Amino acid sequence: MLAMNFPSFEIIDISQPVNQQTACFPGDTPFRPEVMVTYGQSGVMNLTAFRMSPHVGTHADAPIHIVGDITQPGRGTESIAQLDLSPFLGSVALVDVSPCAGPIGWGQVESQLQAYPEFPPRILFKTRQALRYNKFEEDYAWLSVPLIEALAERGVCLVGLDTPSVDAVDSKTLDTHHALLRANMAWLENLDLSQVPAHQAVPELYFLSALPLKFTELEASPVRAVLLRFA
Secondary structure, rough: OOOOEEEEEEEEEOEEEOOOOOOOOOOOOOOEEEEEEEEHHHHHOOOOEEEEEOOOEEEEHHHOOOOOOOOOOOOOOOOOHHHOHHHHHHEEEEEEEEEOOOOOOOHHHHHHHHHHOOOEEEEEEOOOOOOOOOOOOOOOOOOOOOHHHHHHHOOEEEEEEOOOOOOOOOOOHHHHHHHHHOOEEEEEEEOOOOOOOOOOOOOOOEEOOOOOOOOOOOOEEEOEEEEEOOO
């Protein structure tokens, strides 16, 4: 059999933990587990179930989250299962703007991104040094529409950040969501970037893996997002 040699790498988990303490957007459905069968009852296994919004913890949104008829998924507007997976897998840059609250503009990130020999196809935005996943913090950072337009012009296919939404907490129009949709750009929310090294003398690209689950009738999906750092 042909031997396959792969480079060694470090795995950096950039996913938030999900449990009953995990904060969710006000009014959304929090995580609630249920024990269906215990080993003591069955003598064979433990079996659990859960209920939660797919926006709890680290997740990806689909177009049908903001447009289309959710009662008719797959008819003109993509559910999470229909998304192209390629944006969620590949080289990615980390931009550190921490500590930051409010809209993130192109001027805040231009110098960091232009330090790369080639413009990164995926970009994650670190806005805080420490994560409090069990507290919903309304004074978070979000991505401005001009920033999305500038990144789209440069071929970016995915953005992500360590806050609950790419839009402001009080947004009624979700302008950034719609800008991302117009740009055919995927996005990740509620990342945990606190353990990712930043401000490096030589800009470093990581390899992102953050595939959404194949839910054919949902407008979002939890992801187990990790970065691979090759030796």
